[in-house]
Amino acid sequence: MSAAAFTLVMVPPLPDETLDWPDRLTDALPGIEVVRPERPEDVRTALARADAAYGTLAPELLGSAGRLRWLQAPQAGPPPGFYHPALVRHPVEVTNMRDTYTDHVAAHTMALVLALARQLPRYVRDQAAATWAPDWSDNAVIPLGEARALVVGAGAVGAETGRLLAAFGTRVEGIDPRVTTPPSGFDRVQPPDHLDRMLPWADIVVLTVPHTPRTEGLMDADRLASMKPGACLVNVGRGPTVRLDDLVAALDGGRLRGAALDVMEDEPLPPDHPLWRHPKALITPHVAGAGPHAAERRFEVLLDNARRFAAGQPLTNVVDKSQWF
Template structure:
């Protein structure tokens, strides 16, 4: 502590959108003092006195954070490498920004689903041609009121997507490791060990999972082969959960109808990747969380947790560090 105030370090690199945060955080939580170092030397000096930090803490700086007791991640699911072994073993508590853009991701997910259901990827390509080629065949669309969706991950985003799908008449099943009660709109909720039994029954599989040691590569060649050849796959969680080579092969061999992806194993997706050119794939560049109020919501989480930290209360969105989420 600095006097009777707790010191919080905003770790570089800095984002201009957070430039006003130190003053606003100090105003909202008088027991917090905020510093925003620019250089490595300033960061090391500040970490030596810090009780808390916001941002990404590299492994080489962790030994300098001898007093650190709380680290606030700037994302719900930070990039790979955030939870390195030394940080996992360290006693510091980590919180994330879970549930700050649920509405944006759910709306984006539904946009992807509806686009696939109505064949929009094809018509978007026809528009560029330009080509007038209406398809009136009954199987050119996916009737959402007649299908079963499987949502893999029924946290805040998955639960909201399921609720929205149910409004279209879709039968919605869920898979989740933590939830024990089916969210509104869901017909059934299953444990993760039921995934392989559920995949063959689903017409639409939506993955909203975080990247953890248990979810990495979850959607692989073996599990893709379990899906119906008429099924669609949507991933709005983290790219590391779906093996892109296996997905490409499944599409090449007609084992899936289509896919829509907002996240990828490698980002940006390389320009020469075959998924870019497939008419049965819809790609958005990791923008599902885009929308208004995101920065204010993230600041609200930081302020709430700062108050709780200074008052010795439980923190919100605390992470199981060994599971990265």
Template sequence: MSFTLVMLGDDRLWAARLAQAVPNLRVLCPRSEAEARVALAEADAAYGALPAALLAHARRLRWLQAPQAGPPPGFYHPALVEHPVQVTNMRDTYTDHVAAHTLALVLSLARGLPRYAREQQRGQWAPDWDPGSVLPLPEARALVVGVGAVGLEVGRLLATFGTQMVGVDARRTKPAPGFQQIVPAEQLDEQLPQADLVILTVPHTPATESMIDARRLALFKPAAFFVNVGRGPTVRLDDLVKALKAGRLRGAALDVFESEPLPAGHPLWGRDDVLLTPHVAGAGPHADERRFAILLENSRRFAAGQELINVVDKAQWF
């Protein structure tokens, strides 16, 4: 059975490979919005973002492949949620890269490297031999908020340091390697005061938007570290800045932000207790090939009438 897939966005170079690999697949690559409207009118599937104005022309559309694991805000607009189209995403394509980056952030905080990096820039020799200046990981309790692919790998890696690992997740309840326990999302407030290290890996959804705010930051241990490698809109940065200034946290490391890029002059830039990276946790080799592999696998499954992988609950955005 043949079907038509419309490629929207910057990955048109995949079109020839995809058409060659999947029999009876016709790939269209519109180069303007007008061409996209015409192509979508006959499309069974699409790759990329479909704003409401384009989706209105997709009368036959049954499958949409999102180009990211967590598409930008607005991807899951009301018209898409209500549309019968099935959406899949690119989750688990950057897991090893993001987990390694997370461990780098954790180790940097635990050993006080953000301050030493700034001392290096100032040309100052300022060793701190206070035993309390480091977080001993074998004696620490880490809370991973979001035990998906990245959270699972972070837990497995960090557990090798002897860290006690606890997970909070809205879907996963079964035990996982490295974790002492995984509890429902409803128990987040109960777990926060017990953690020396809180690591956020959750996607941006209606339930997670602004989940770390002033109220929840007040539940943290004053000596706790906070790491966010999930999505920026999950954390209210103004509240985080206030918590750091008030000594409610020992330090923080962030790879994602409410507003990206983080504005020049933002208070977080100059803090010795904060480590910032510019949304690069997923950087690493093979990412494009892994993304293509998911698109190819789902194209083959769609052509064969089989169940797709990485299916999204559109109402929950993941």
């Protein structure tokens, strides 16, 4: 196959931000054919001759893609079911969108950490009730310059979060299955089998890990009970890593100072869920990645990988399909 001579199918449903992507891809890579089928019945026909695809391929669609060699996932952590057994078994190479929201997610994470450290959820509720109730006790705040943080997931987002925490004087350690060299600001990074011995050490536990077979239910009743009394939990990774019923019990029992969640086991979080009104909880609706340039960054990942695919070069952000990341 000559350079750039391949067919890429953009699989619906797709957001409007991608409408001009076929023209932009063909302008940048003469010879590439980009197909964006609008009708469901045309998707299978297009996939039958596709070398590459962008989007989500359910098992019935994957069965039509006999020539497929590369699939670009549209997200850093696709929703449950994306890595179905047929996709894991298929020889197609999958890449994702990791490291496209790093600055936004790390900034949001720090906002959540600071809010818990300075009791902002309590003061926001006091404001809504027009209640003047300052807390000047010694344990009113977590002094970040004296605190210890455990960042579970030291990839791009975790590394940037750790760097920002260290700028406040926080001692930072990490847990990661792949990262071994400590990123800037980290004292050290340890493998996942060290998690249980590190949880009692940390004043702040930040989860940035993806949803994988190994991280589902990672923070359950036992692990929450092993956290340091008065510690805070922040989750900006994926909702299924924290068992919400167990978290509510840990907050109710006084084990934890607070929890801040941008992601939930069930999204949207049901209106009657106790976390909405819990005095120790801070909830944001899966918006940590919000910020400018997101669509452009995703396009740049797709374009870079398209160039690499055309040239026969290694792709970026390759996923271990069996581990979903």
